[in-house]
Amino acid sequence: MTTPTQKLSDAGVSIWLDDLSRERLTSGGLQRLIDEKNVVGVTTNPTIFAAALAGHDAYEAQVQELAAAGTDVDEAVLTITTDDVREACDLFAPIAEATQGVDGRVSIEVDPRLAQDAEATAAMAQRLSRTIGRDNALIKIPATEAGLPSITATIAEGISVNVTLIFSLERYRAVINAYLLGLEQALENGKDLTGIHSVASFFVSRVDAEIDKRLDALGTEEAKALKGQAGLANARLAYQVFEDSLATERWKHLAAAGANAQRPLWASTGVKDPNLPDTLYVTGLVAPHTVNTMPEKTLEATFDHAEVTGDTITGTYQESTELLDRIAGVGISYQEVVDKLEAEGLTKFEDSWAELLETVRAALDNAR
Template sequence: MATDPLARIVESGVSPWLDDLSRARLASGNLTELIRTRHVVGVTTNPTIFDKAIADGEAYAEQVAALAAAGAGVEEAVRAMTTDDVRAAADVFAAELPQARPGDARVSIEVDPRLAHDTEGTIAQARELWSLVDRSNVYIKIPATPEGLLAITEVISEGISVNATLIFDVDTYRAVALAYLDGLERAKAAGVDLSAIASVASVFLSRIDAKIDPVLEGIGTPEALELRGTAAIAGARATYGAYLEIIGSPRWQSLAQAGAQVQRPLWASTGTKNADYPDTMYVDQLVVADVVNTMPEKTLQASFDHARVPAGEDAFDTVTDTVSDAVATLEAVVRVGVPYEEIIATLTREGVESFIASWENLLATVTAALQDAA
């Protein structure tokens, strides 16, 4: 029986992941506590998260000193610190959730964002990270750029699990899903065990509303104003409709019969950026079976405390019956004058640029720390 709103959401098929990781969180036992008390069954990281963790924390001082004494370069040092954290978190999940559903109890680590438009470089680093972390319950995060899609197919074919990230629209989601199927088919032909390969497709949400809402306000018509705060959730619901089409296809059914795991949609960027909106809107409005919701800790705690769920104890679904309405909403956003495709392209570009900036900040932070330690 569910004891809190987030438990109801979990019972309805959503896997809550934490969108954060730091050595301090690991050392304090906070991650273990969140697994035990807040239903957390996975962790995502990105360059911004590591930049903040290493810049703000003293927990890395001992390792920095050892790396400096060994003459490590900054790239080597960053790789050591981040993969150590991911490996440790993966071990926590393996110990705490030995019976987790396939695809959960995992930690994501992202390839160097400067490789977002370099297919071969992404493939090489995905292999490197997979080997360095050396844990089966890890995802390698690869951005859904055109070059990243090719890399996703290749590393999936080699048996490396992937979190495809920076997805902002249904078309990109479909391209990611097809890249996954291509990789699985190649893996099957090569004799790779399909059941060991997992994948999620990370669909970003709040950034969409933060970009589209001001345009709707600038248009200013009653219809445009009524559409504020709807584009991201409509896009996610339409994406779930595309997911249902894909898993209902003969192509997927053939792979499933060979042991393949479904690539679940993952709702990302779920912290509400507009204070006028409910702080759990990207959680409780997107409850449906077989999805992941990765949340900042603030959103996780809010969802545990007061996510909006129906009365009763039964599982519920706020997505499946809304797909056609969601498509109509996206059409209305375009109809009132929002340059939707242009905004999506901008969000993708800015997402890559933001992660590159965070990575370069991280390199600068670690460079200074190595120099001080030396």
């Protein structure tokens, strides 16, 4: 029997796990997901690291060493998290080699407190890349307006980037432009474009959560009939933007010079509404050259019972546009929703970073 995760892989979807901890690495649990459930990459964020450090004693010996050396909390966080990412990069190295760097990727995010400072973000991205020292690392940069120049600057230095926290089609187009501009600068600087990779993380379930809340508040039958559909429609239209970008002369020139396409990555794919199918944001977003980064619960549900029927994106663009138009027609502002989600996303990352710092600070204090 071909498993649902194998069917996803066969359909051109790369499965990345949205989680990492030292326990996963040392126990062999992550290797089992690679071997059995077609996992070919990992994404992390401050929330994931905060949970990992709070929930496992696998970090105890390293924390004691850092405390004995008088390491401050920011440096301790950098050391701990980059050590995990480096080890994960080594675990995925055979996949990276087999796919010429397309998969086998491990993402780590810049300090989210820098999200509105392009220069500081670019500097942090370079530091993370140097510290990890692995070609298959991806540096995550939030797609704020201030983040766009730092994406370009980081790509221009030959560093591969995972652009995160994308909610709107307009911002996604700006992200693609930032990537292409970075490639153009890298080419001018004589860099080998074949080694530069990028994904654009387009968030899905949070769009439904916010729009459905507003549809419920309206309370009409027309509004209720629109629930649970906006996230897929928005992401499918993002794939159309991706396809359109590959048809431009600008892209063709870069591709001829060896550039890699910036693949769409579906993020926030855990279903938040229990009334929706638990694999909705997996089976509804199948298309070639995409990544789906899944929390373990979603990965397990997908492996267990997802019905993968091939491409579920191509050919849906008109109905997706009409769906978003109907939502606008009942009085819900798309721009207001995506602006709110970006602001909330940054706040969540900052809160998690603060929690991570506090967790490590307390551990260091206890070890001294």
